[in-house]
Amino acid sequence: MPVQQTNGRVILTHPKGASAEILLYGATVISWKSGSKANSTPVERLFVSSKAALDGSKPVRGGIPVVFPNFGAPTHPEHAKLSQHGFARSAVWNFDSVVMDNEAGVSVRLTLTPTPDIMVKYLRPFHLAYVVTLAEHQLSTDLHVKNTSQTTSTPPDALEFQALLHTYIRAPANDVLIFPLQGKKYYDKTEPTEQARNQPKEETRAGVDVKAFTDSVYEDVAGKYEVTWPGGSIEVKAKNFKDVVVWNPSAEAGSKLADMEDGGWERFVCVEPGYVRGFARVNPGETWVGQQVLTVLHEERAQGQL
Numbered sequence: 001m002p003v004q005q006t007n008g009r010v011i012l013t014h015p016k017g018a019s020a021e022i023l024l025y026g027a028t029v030i031s032w033k034s035g036s037k038a039n040s041t042p043v044e045r046l047f048v049s050s051k052a053a054l055d056g057s058k059p060v061r062g063g064i065p066v067v068f069p070n071f072g073a074p075t076h077p078e079h080a081k082l083s084q085h086g087f088a089r090s091a092v093w094n095f096d097s098v099v100m101d102n103e104a105g106v107s108v109r110l111t112l113t114p115t116p117d118i119m120v121k122y123l124r125p126f127h128l129a130y131v132v133t134l135a136e137h138q139l140s141t142d143l144h145v146k147n148t149s150q151t152t153s154t155p156p157d158a159l160e161f162q163a164l165l166h167t168y169i170r171a172p173a174n175d176v177l178i179f180p181l182q183g184k185k186y187y188d189k190t191e192p193t194e195q196a197r198n199q200p201k202e203e204t205r206a207g208v209d210v211k212a213f214t215d216s217v218y219e220d221v222a223g224k225y226e227v228t229w230p231g232g233s234i235e236v237k238a239k240n241f242k243d244v245v246v247w248n249p250s251a252e253a254g255s256k257l258a259d260m261e262d263g264g265w266e267r268f269v270c271v272e273p274g275y276v277r278g279f280a281r282v283n284p285g286e287t288w289v290g291q292q293v294l295t296v297l298h299e300e301r302a303q304g305q306l
């Protein structure tokens with residue numbers, strides 16, 4: 001069975017051996033196993049902390065949490081009652097349909113509309129759809145944000161939001177380099193003061209490493225990144241996600257996260273395509289789509305090395 005639904009999870013299996021697992025809670029992809037061109041044995045490509053809660057009690061520390069409608073602490077008045085990174089990662093989504101089921105890909109669609117819990121904190125009408133597609137060496141995740149407002153006003157009753165896919169790529173953090181961010185403007189969230197955090201910096205490194213505590217928001221970037229380390233490489237392609245966040249808490253911040261396993265920060269880098277500087281706007285009846293495509297590029301580390 002290429003698509004199975006059990007215990008609040010959806011499991012996708014590709015005929016060539018790849019698989020993916022999605023929690024309905026947060027529509028969080030918690031596993032993506034894929035081989036590479038050189039080695040067909042499926043290997044886990046995402047990091048999930050062994051201390052992560054997978055029971056719906058809190059957002060998952062790992063995988064691909066969906067961030068919507070605010071990134072970080074809310075800054076938009078309509079988001080004022082929401083917590084860090086919004087409600088999409090902690091709401092239970094609906095399994096909508098199997099979109100595709102063939103050699104090219106196995107694909108499912110999950111949806112989220114306002115629930116009573118969400119409506120206590122957020123009054124905007126919306127319809128989210130999340131399409132997860134598994135191909136032989138690739139995982140695509142598309143977030144569709146529809147403004148379902150019926151209001152016909154001038155100016156239009158636009159839905160303003162931020163969205164981001166918080167992808168935890170399993171990789172040896174001390175050896176990782178991310179390209180091509182050189183020359184790009186970024187905001188450094190590790191700076192101690194608000195003023196310094198809002199002061200743009202320019203990336204000078206040809207390949208960005210995460211050896212030290214890193215929390216950088218790159219603005220208006222290329223949309224195609226390569227995360228490489230000796231023996232492995234994953235391409236992250238993004239559409240309509242104009243920004244990208246690179247995050248690794250290192251021991252400095254990682255040891256303070258209750259759901260982070262010991263030394264977990266050495267086993268991943270978060271490369272997070274998003275629309276997080278300013279707000280995306282979508283008019284009533286219209287839909288905005290943000291897409292991430294992860295592709296295994298090169299032969300991987302030996303299994304069990306991480």
Ligand SMILES: O=P(O)(O)OC[C@H]1O[C@H](O)[C@H](O)[C@@H](O)[C@@H]1O
Binds near residue numbers: 084
């Ligand atoms: O702990 P969480 O709410 O999951 O957030 C984890 C991290 O997400 C993003 O990468 C932010 O840029 C970080 O500032 C934040 O620490």
